Amino acid sequence: MPSSVLRADRVHEIERLAQRALERYPPALRGSAALICLSENATLRIDTRSGSRYVLRLHRQGYHSPAAIESELAWLRALDEAGLEVPRPLDGVDGSALQLLELANGSIQPVVMFEWIEGDEPHPDEDLESSFIRLGELNARLHAHSRGWTPPAGFLRPRWDHAGTVGADALWGDWRCAPWLSAAGREVIEQCIVTISARLTDYGEGPQRFGLIHADPRLANLLIDGASTRIIDFDDCGHGWFLHDLASALSFHEHHPKARRWIDAWLEGYARIGRLEDDDLAALPSLIVQRRLQLLAWTGTRRGTDPVTALGPGWVAETEALCRRYLGRGDPLKAP
Known part of the structure; x- marks a missing residue:
């Protein structure tokens, strides 16, 4: 199968997984999911019917443990409380910012949702x-x-x-x-x-x-x-x-x-x-x-x-x- 088709299939797979993950969050945070970056993690833009926008991160399995991800979120909360503008994690319906989905193969998929931050990625040829x-x-x-x-x-x-x-x-x-x-x-x-x-x-x-x-x-x-x-x-x-x-x-x-x-x-x-x-x-x-x-x-x-x-x-x-x-x-x- 051509690589372009494989990539398209992979994108659809990620976006379907994102929709499953969104069920863990309050209805006001749910919406369409579009992949915006696939690197260590899969990062998706969530657009709700009300016009709000959020970020959903599907963590690369095996890269960081749940304890390590919770630690990242702890520092982000502390930075936010100190007045620094950083990504703000959002809680699921169970009150936890870290959601752990069990996949069909028995593996665990960590998921975190963040508030959207406006801005554009800079390019090295710009005046930086x-x-x-x-x-x-x-x-x-x-x-x-x-x-x-x-x-x-x-x-x-x-x-x-x-x-x-x-x-x-x-x-x-x-x-x-x-x-x-x-x-x-x-x-x-x-x-x-x-x-x-x-x-x-x-x-x-x-x-x-x-x-x-x-x-x-x-x-x-x-x-x-x-x-x-x-x-x-x-x-x-x-x-x-x-x-x-x-x-x-x-x-x-x-x-x-x-x-x-x-x-x-x-x-x-x-x-x-x-x-x-x-x-x-x-x-x-x-x-x-x-x-x-x-x-x-x-x-x-x-x-x-x-x-x-x-x-x-x-x-x-x-x-x-x-x-x-x-x-x-x-x-x-x-x-x-």
Whole structure:
């Protein structure tokens, strides 16, 4: 069967599952379901007869446990109570924000519904400096909240340290399994891994440097609405270096000619709320390369999918070049 037909069948299957999930929610939250994104999770837009709009997330089975999803929701509620504009989870008819559907094969499908947030996903070829300023400020507010918040008992989220991002057993896979890697590139990346590990070990995991973070505020997880920049999709939130959030903001575009300007803009916004020391800035190149290699590992676990095919061998070659610049002059970005 042609892949396009398979994709259409898959979309229909997801949307049918969404309709079943909607039965767990009050009638006012039910409506038509349209798939808007299929990545780690399936994300659908729900349009009700009254004209209201919501987001339904069907979690990728086996990626996060129910306890980990409940922990994400606990932080979102705390952020919302603190006045930060984040996705707000909605309760089902049983009063729980996390719904667990038992499928015909006996597996469990976690489901969460959120209020709709207006905005458009930014594109790297747009003028993004003002958006990165606002993103830096928003990240600083998230980090300040993280440092002062005491998670509830049983709080469970991934650990995005060196081993968790680029280790052999990293959550997103082993970078060695990535497609299109050259033999010379593998050798360079191996050297990078050793160098990054040493530098981040020296940097350390003190409470002003390492804590609960969003961990994936890339362009696809931002919504721009006029002068507002909002972060969505806290599905990968976990414990990591605070500047991992800046490295993640560049995701897939670390080699872009404007990347240095985006970093400067983010730092400008961050400085309005938070404070970074020279040691933090010195660790940033290592965190940028580490994030890029985490994404490289991600491509290996999704060989043949449309997103990885769209990246292509050129993106992997740029990754190798980025690593060479990091090893050669300590700066992975292209010269201004």
